[in-house]
Amino acid sequence: MADEGLRRFLGGSPLGVAIKLVLLSILVGFVLTVIGLDPRNILWSIEALIRSIFNLGFDAFEWLWRYLLLGAVVVIPIWVIVRLVQARKR
DSSP, rough: OOOHHHHHTSOOHHHHHHHHHHHHHHHHHHHHHHHTTOOGHHHHHHHHHHHHHHHHOOOHHHHHHHHHHHHHHHHHHHHHHHHHHHHHHO
C-alpha cells in the first residue's frame, strides 16, 4: 500500500522516475551551459546572460541604424527625384 502511494506521488516507478530525472537534468544542464550559465555561480551567470542579451539588442539596433542610413543615402534622393518628375507631369 505504501509502495502504491509512492508510485502515485512520483508518477511511476521510483527507478523509472529517477532515470527520467537524471536524463532531463543532463539535458537542461547542457542547454544552460550553451547559453552561458555556470552552476558554481548561478546568480552571476544569470546577470551576465541578461547583460549579453541587452548588449545584443543594442548591437542589433546599431547594425540596423547603419543599414538604414546607408540605404537612405540612395533611396531618399531617388524618391525625391521621382516625386519631382511626377509633379512636373501633372
